[in-house]
Amino acid sequence: MGEIIKVAMPKGRIYKKASALFREAGIQIPTDVDESRKLVIPLPEIGMEFILAKPVDVPTYVEYGVADIGIVGKDVLMEENRDVYELLDLGIARCRMSVIALPDWKPGIQQRVATKYPNVASQYFREHGQQVEVIKLNGSIELAPLIGLADRIVDMVETGQTLRENGLVELESIFEITSRLVANRVSYRMKNAEIQAVSDALEKVITAKNDAR
Ligand SMILES: Nc1ncnc2c1ncn2[C@@H]1O[C@H](COP(=O)(O)OP(=O)(O)OP(=O)(O)O)[C@@H](O)[C@H]1O
Ligand SMILES: O=P(O)(O)OC[C@H]1O[C@H](OP(=O)(O)OP(=O)(O)O)[C@H](O)[C@@H]1O
Numbered sequence: 001m002g003e004i005i006k007v008a009m010p011k012g013r014i015y016k017k018a019s020a021l022f023r024e025a026g027i028q029i030p031t032d033v034d035e036s037r038k039l040v041i042p043l044p045e046i047g048m049e050f051i052l053a054k055p056v057d058v059p060t061y062v063e064y065g066v067a068d069i070g071i072v073g074k075d076v077l078m079e080e081n082r083d084v085y086e087l088l089d090l091g092i093a094r095c096r097m098s099v100i101a102l103p104d105w106k107p108g109i110q111q112r113v114a115t116k117y118p119n120v121a122s123q124y125f126r127e128h129g130q131q132v133e134v135i136k137l138n139g140s141i142e143l144a145p146l147i148g149l150a151d152r153i154v155d156m157v158e159t160g161q162t163l164r165e166n167g168l169v170e171l172e173s174i175f176e177i178t179s180r181l182v183a184n185r186v187s188y189r190m191k192n193a194e195i196q197a198v199s200d201a202l203e204k205v206i207t208a209k210n211d212a213r
Pocket of ligand 1: 010011012013014054055056072073074075076093094095156157158159177178179
């Protein structure tokens, strides 16, 4: 028997997609974690222990080594800038990070930008030589231009439904987002066989899916 791998799993929309992927890879992880309030879930039968975390905190648990591996969106990795080893692009929870505004938006001096991703937004506007004031929000970002808090927002677009229903337009897509498998750098060395086996099993399923496209 190998060592137990501690896995930081994000609660919410990624969990559902990730659990489906794990199961396709032959790793029978539970699908009903949302129905319980339990946060640490021992799964000795598959050599794992799940830590159910808020998505944005996953890289923190992995960097500090309290989780050996984790699943997290590229958006969070870009924003949090934690020292973790990115093992695999899982290809799930696909969306993009974009700059968004009302259709009549015009460039101006010292504009305000609202976002859940202040580091990503600040870097983007710095690189584009635009001076903006970045305002951090925690959700419903699309509200900000509608009610005059900000001129533009930086947020995720998946289907575009939120934009359409609020009369907003995408000015530019900054980068593509999918969920990633990440590992703690020390764990990756110490529990290499176990972690690599999980990564390989997932990669096989992802490659088969890509080939079928
Ligand atoms: N509309 C979307 N389509 C696809 N993936 C998305 C979408 N929105 C977010 N994601 C991905 O899912 C991750 C988690 O999003 P989710 O909405 O579950 O959590 P959250 O809003 O950060 O957390 P919480 O709801 O607990 O505050 C994001 O970091 C991103 O990678
Ligand atoms: O293009 P769409 O398919 O409409 O998806 C994009 C929306 O999904 C995310 O919001 P989420 O559901 O996480 O809500 P919140 O960030 O406002 O809490 C994102 O912040 C957008 O608002």
